[in-house]
Amino acid sequence: MSEVLVLVDHLDGKVRKPTYELLTIAKRLGEPSAVFIGGADKVDDAVAAVKKYGAEKVYVVDDAEIKGYLVAPKAEVLQQIAEKLGDSGPAAILIPSNAEGKEIAGRLAIKLESGLITDAVDVSASEGGEGPVTTQSVFAGSYTVQAKVTKGTPIITVKPNSAAPEESEGKAEQEEFKATISDSAKKAKIVASQPRKASGRPELNEAAIVVSGGRGTGGDFSEVEGLADSLGAAVGASRAAVDSGWIPHAFQIGQTGKVVSPQLYVANGISGAIQHRAGMQTSKTIVAVNKDEEAPIFELVDFGVVGDLHTVLPAATEEINKRKG
Amino acid sequence: MNIVVCVKYVPDATADRHFESDNTVDRKGVPGLLSELDEYAVEQALQLKEKAASGDGGDDVEVTALTVGPEDAAEAIKKALQMGADKGIHVVDDAIAGSDYLATSQVLAAAIEKIGDVDVVMCGMASTDATGSVVPAMLAERLDLPQVTLGSVIESQGSGDSWEFRIKRDGDTATEVIGATAPLVLSVTDQSGEARYPSFKGIMAAKKKPLDTWSLSDIGVDADKVGLDAAWSAVEGTEERPPRSQGEIVTDEDGSGATALVEFLASKKFI
Numbered sequence: 033m034s035e036v037l038v039l040v041d042h043l044d045g046k047v048r049k050p051t052y053e054l055l056t057i058a059k060r061l062g063e064p065s066a067v068f069i070g071g072a073d074k075v076d077d078a079v080a081a082v083k084k085y086g087a088e089k090v091y092v093v094d095d096a097e098i099k100g101y102l103v104a105p106k107a108e109v110l111q112q113i114a115e116k117l118g119d120s121g122p123a124a125i126l127i128p129s130n131a132e133g134k135e136i137a138g139r140l141a142i143k144l145e146s147g148l149i150t151d152a153v154d155v156s157a158s159e160g161g162e163g164p165v166t167t168q169s170v171f172a173g174s175y176t177v178q179a180k181v182t183k184g185t186p187i188i189t190v191k192p193n194s195a196a197p198e199e200s201e202g203k204a205e206q207e208e209f210k211a212t213i214s215d216s217a218k219k220a221k222i223v224a225s226q227p228r229k230a231s232g233r234p235e236l237n238e239a240a241i242v243v244s245g246g247r248g249t250g251g252d253f254s255e256v257e258g259l260a261d262s263l264g265a266a267v268g269a270s271r272a273a274v275d276s277g278w279i280p281h282a283f284q285i286g287q288t289g290k291v292v293s294p295q296l297y298v299a300n301g302i303s304g305a306i307q308h309r310a311g312m313q314t315s316k317t318i319v320a321v322n323k324d325e326e327a328p329i330f331e332l333v334d335f336g337v338v339g340d341l342h343t344v345l346p347a348a349t350e351e352i353n354k355r356k357g
Numbered sequence: 358m359n360i361v362v363c364v365k366y367v368p369d370a371t372a373d374r375h376f377e378s379d380n381t382v383d384r385k386g387v388p389g390l391l392s393e394l395d396e397y398a399v400e401q402a403l404q405l406k407e408k409a410a411s412g413d414g415g416d417d418v419e420v421t422a423l424t425v426g427p428e429d430a431a432e433a434i435k436k437a438l439q440m441g442a443d444k445g446i447h448v449v450d451d452a453i454a455g456s457d458y459l460a461t462s463q464v465l466a467a468a469i470e471k472i473g474d475v476d477v478v479m480c481g482m483a484s485t486d487a488t489g490s491v492v493p494a495m496l497a498e499r500l501d502l503p504q505v506t507l508g509s510v511i512e513s514q515g516s517g518d519s520w521e522f523r524i525k526r527d528g529d530t531a532t533e534v535i536g537a538t539a540p541l542v543l544s545v546t547d548q549s550g551e552a553r554y555p556s557f558k559g560i561m562a563a564k565k566k567p568l569d570t571w572s573l574s575d576i577g578v579d580a581d582k583v584g585l586d587a588a589w590s591a592v593e594g595t596e597e598r599p600p601r602s603q604g605e606i607v608t609d610e611d612g613s614g615a616t617a618l619v620e621f622l623a624s625k626k627f628i
């Protein structure tokens with residue numbers, strides 16, 4: 033069986049959940065080989081983590097010469113590993129569909145003269161065995177599209193929450209890989225980096241429940257946060273709330289923010305503009321609280337409350353906390 | 358300094374968008390416009406021009422709006438000219454229809470090379486139809502230029518042909534500052550600053566600005582390397598998602614809303 037390369041998404045050596053989803057998908061297509069680009073002292077933890085989700089092999093690439101530069105060196109690493117695998121190459125290369133991952137994939141597609149599919153929400157092996165079939169959700173979630181790569185190595189970026197991670201022990205055979213990074217890949221330097229403060233809540237992309245607030249909060253997110261915490265949810269926001277400076281851009285949901293697809297999405301004081309819908313309308317269950325019964329968000333909801341969020345949210349939070357005991 | 362700003366003509370994202378029977382995006386049934394996200398790129402290009410012009414050297418900067426797209430795509434260029442770009446280039450050729458990212462970036466790169474002597478290639482963060490956010494990185498790869506992408510704050514320093522850039526890039530896990538020297542590819546997000554509206558004067562002036570039309574042979578790209586048949590990925594099927602049907606809506610009266618909400622969440626096992 034051919035190898036399927038999976039680029040490991042990690043934060044300073046701590047492997048993130050999308051990696052396990054990619055490994056799970058990789059098993060459908062061939063033999064998962066994780067590619068870990070990181071610090072030498074983080075290797076053991078990372079290898080142990082990907083082993084649990086079925087990595088048969090782990091290419092370990094020391095990032096000393098890579099971490100100071102944006103995107104380009106990582107594309108060179110993946111190119112060199114893919115080329116080392118010879119003519120048949122890997123069966124596919126799976127990359128997390130975040131900003132960096134998509135850019136790596138774009139550059140890699142040119143280098144390997146291979147087709148590229150971005151933002152897949154599902155990937156399966158095709159019946160005839162001629163490469164993976166992807167599912168994408170397009171036009172603000174109003175269409176699903178099935179596609180296939182027809183040339184070279186399928187390079188696919190996969191969105192978070194596209195598969196339920198399945199544990200299965202792999203061999204996780206380690207191979208140190210020494211990549212050669214060109215000077216031209218070092219032209220865009222990372223001058224400074226400020227890690228985002230952990231909120232203590234689930235990651236927006238990974239959360240099963242998202243509770244979000246918009247202009248209707250009037251700037252005070254504590255009621256939205258209260259409800260989120262009672263449900264163990266992540267907090268999100270509309271662009272109006274972000275633009276008003278009430279909450280950082282990292283929390284924005286929609287066309288120019290994050291696209292989420294949780295089990296439950298609770299929109300509070302959000303009108304439901306198309307650009308916001310683009311980021312949430314594939315959620316399983318949608319609930320909204322809005323004082324305007326004409327608000328377009330109500331067109332999508334499974335359950336809606338016409339009312340003032342300043343009274344509805346605290347009361348609901350209190351009731352939920354009481355039930356939880 | 359020469360700035361090329363890449364602008365895409367897209368189906369209006371607020372309209373009902375569809376696919377054609379060959380699974381390409383329906384670009385006729387829906388009104389098109391300059392991708393809203395590329396307006397931010399035009400804005401940053403114009404701010405850069407204004408900054409260079411007001412500097413010590415009083416640099417002369419030319420902003421060229423470049424698009425690859427069908428006949429109508431000239432509208433995107435016109436909007437950029439109205440906002441203040443100096444000239445437009447429209448690459449249009451029947452063979453381009455149905456191109457994938459690889460072909461689109463190849464055509465854009467060839468056009469940028471033909472324009473020549475470009476210091477800054479400015480792009481939007483994503484097109485509102487394809488939403489790939491990959492073309493800027495691909496242009497950097499093809500043109501062998503530094504990639505300084507997804508900037509929410511753009512800082513520049515320099516004069517003449519010598520410019521340094523720093524951007525703030527808000528990533529998933531960190532906010533980074535990325536630096537590079539021109540020539541380079543920049544892309545900017547919708548956080549980079551409100552785009553200007555064309556003024557009446559701008560609209561009138563745009564009518565006299567040059568807008569060139571280039572075909573594939575003008576930029577030396579083989580027609581059989583682009584378009585639907587040459588794409589390295591293929592759409593096998595498209596399916597419209599059934600519209601969501603509206604569920605129960607209750608009106609809050611004296612706390613009834615919260616109670617009903619909690620009941621609903623409990624019935625779905627979220628509590």
Ligand SMILES: Cc1cc2nc3c(=O)[nH]c(=O)nc-3n(C[C@H](O)[C@H](O)[C@H](O)COP(=O)(O)OP(=O)(O)OC[C@H]3O[C@@H](n4cnc5c(N)ncnc54)[C@H](O)[C@@H]3O)c2cc1C
Pocket residue numbers: 245246247248249269270271272273284285286287288289290300301302303304305306307308311321322323324327339340341342393394547
């Ligand atoms: C290029 C582009 C990209 C965009 N990208 C995004 C994006 O990624 N994400 C995004 O969200 N938007 C995006 N937008 C903006 C989008 O068009 C809307 O402007 C935005 O989503 C509106 O946010 P809102 O619903 O919070 O505010 P509003 O539309 O002002 O709605 C506020 C709602 O709160 C309700 N309300 C007020 N007070 C209360 C109260 N006390 N209790 C209950 N309800 C109350 C009101 O009835 C109203 O429905 C984008 C726009 C453009 C042009």
Ligand SMILES: Nc1ncnc2c1ncn2[C@@H]1O[C@H](COP(=O)(O)O)[C@@H](O)[C@H]1O
Pocket residue numbers: 363364365366392394395398423424425426461465479480481482483484485487488489490491492493
């Ligand atoms: N056909 C095109 N013509 C001009 N610019 C484009 C075109 N396609 C993409 N771009 C540029 O690349 C950016 C990202 O596009 P995409 O990768 O398609 O999301 C856009 O914001 C534009 O600046």
